Amino acid sequence: MHSRNPWPEQRSDAGRSHLFSKLLARLLSGRNGDPGRTLARARKFIGYYRPYVPLLLADLACAVLVAASAIALPLCASYITTSLPALAEADDALLQILSIGGIMLGVFLVQSLATYFVDYQGHVMGARIEADVRQELFEHCQKLSFGFYDRQRVGQLMSRISNDSLWLGELFHHGPEDIAISLLKFGGAMAVLTVIDPVLAGLIALMVPLAIVYARHFNRKMNVALRSSKERIAAVNERVEDALGGVRVVQSFANEAVELRRFAAENRRFFESRRDGYRSEALLWVGMDGFAQLVTIMVIVAGAIRILTADLTVADMLTFLLCVGVLVDPVRRLDNFIRLWQEGATGFVRAMELLEEEPDIADQPGAVDIGEVDGAIGFRDVSFDYGEGHEPVFNRLSFGIAPGEFVALVGPSGVGKSTLCALIPRFYDVTSGAITIDGKDVRGVTLGSLRRSVGVVQQDVYLFSGTVEENLRYGRPDASHDDLIAAARAANAHDFIMALPDGYKSNIGQRGVKLSGGQKQRLTIARAFLKDPAVLIFDEATSALDNESERAVQQALLSLAKGRTTIVIAHRLSTVRHADRILVLTADGIGEEGTHDALMAADGLYAGLHRVSASI
DSSP states (O other), rough: TTSSSOOOHHHHHHHHHHHHHHHHHHHHSSSSHHHHHHHHHHHHHTTTTTGHHHHHHHHHHHHHHHHHHHHHHHHHHHHHHHHHHHHHHHHHHHHHHHHHHHHHHHHHHHHHHHHHHHHHHHHHHHHHHHHHHHHHHHHHHHSHHHHHHHHOOOHHHHHHHHHHHHTHHHHHHHHHHHHHHHHHHHHHHHHHHHHHHHHHHHHHHHHHHHHHHHHHHHHHHHHHHHHHHHHHHHHHHHHHHHHHHHHHHHHHOOOOHHHHOOOOOOOHHHHHHHHHHHHHHHHHHHHHHHHHHHHHHHHHHHHOOOOOOOTSOHHHHHHHHHHHHHHHHHHHHHHHHHHHHHHHHHHHHHHHHHHHHOOOOOOOOOOOOOOOOOOOOOEEEEEEEESSOOOOOOOOOOEEEEEEEEEEEOOOOSSSSSHHHHHTTTSSSOOOEEEEETTTGGGGGGGHHHHHHEEEEOOOOOSSSSBHHHHHTTTTOOOOOHHHHHHHHTTTTTHHHHHHGGGGGGOOGGGGTOOOHHHHHHHHHHHHHHHHHSEEEEETTEEEEOOOHHHHHHHHHHHHTTTEEEEEESSSSGGTTSEEEEEEEOOOOOOEEEOOHHHHHHHHHHHHHHHHHHHH
16 A cells, blocks of 8 residues: 555646755755755655555644634634624624624634544554654665674664654654644734734734744754764663673673763763753743744734724734734744654654665676575685775685585684675675576575575574574474474474473573573574575584584584585584585685595694694
């Protein structure tokens, strides 16, 4: 439903949308001053209303009724006061007054119902758009590649997805209706005032530019302060995430006081930014309220003078004061709109900055499904670095792996073993050269089909909060319970799972906190087994296992490796002695390759690594 565009593409509508986009562009400009980008943001802002145009139009129609009824009540009062002398002599004076009272009551009921719709359905519309923005942010973050997360901090991203979007609903709701009601009320009240007394109306009109200049000044100050607040609360979130996520490390080093000082520093910075924002907000509200009061005082004083000079009647003066009361409401709505605009627009700009991040890794035009995979892997003159300022990890690296071959990758720490394996499923793209699977360049196939064909058990164990079964099914959501058990048995995990209070239904806590390191590692291995990919990559996959579990997993790994291409990275070289081929990676490329026995007999790089490993 949301993909449809219910706005008719008429020339006049497009013109109005374009003008409104230009206006919004000036308000939605972020840190950069690129006109094209800010205009695109404005159009994006308007675009969020498109799925809800019927609701928006109904909301604006009710806003028109609210404004019209606010003007109608003073006019009814004016009719009664100006008609009193004539009504006093009429036989049905009471009936006429009651009739006008009935009309006023009807106007009041219409105003109440319209206000209810605006407050309820308008807020629902705003909440739906807020949810749409949050969903889009989360979906976009899922597409961003490893390189982006290498540069970003999770706490900052969490703040943009959660905190920054909270005020967007209020802005999307109150923005159109507050503008509509304010313009209609102000325009209607000024029209009535001009008819009653053009001189007094002109004096009020002269004060409006001063109020606008005052509001814009503190508007800019609030913008700076609120953006700073959003950045500071993101830093607070990040500090909390680090301290609570690593609470075991904190307490084991007795560093609670250190974390308290770090948190206090971030919390103080956040408070200071909020204080600056509240100061500007208070000065803005004082000024806007002061404007309303000054207008009222001016009308009373100047109106009294004009009554004395017979330029104004008492009845007109009463109507004038009632209309000034109506005129005050747009000023207060402007107050509210500016506050919501600062909260919502700064969050919207930050959200757009995230959405404008292009994924480093994406399907290329014309990418095809990889299809059935035999598992032949080729590195052809592969060079790679992590970006400007980083030394190359590989330079013209070339080697091949046959389908179904079990290859072990060894070498000193930091030489690039994990990076090499991350290039195969395109977690990163090569700087030059090519990586192929079955002769197909991995950049020419779709990411989805490529990553479904490659299973990775990474060095950093990550389990999701939930049950054992839910974590295992992450490898294959449609797997049967028998498939889960078979995968768990293959990873030597079934016995400890059954020993848990609820077996496969047991909750393992956030990041598997209720399990030991070895148990978590075996669950991640079982998850990869369940995926049943054509290519398996084990990056230090047995590093957290005790000797008994490691031997069991090695046997399962050897069994699983039959008929599929398997790459194993291990510092504990006992894990890879049964590999078909061992590649020794050095800073200059492949230093040695061969079977365990052949490399030990050669007494070269591998034999040296083996002696070091054996001595640990």
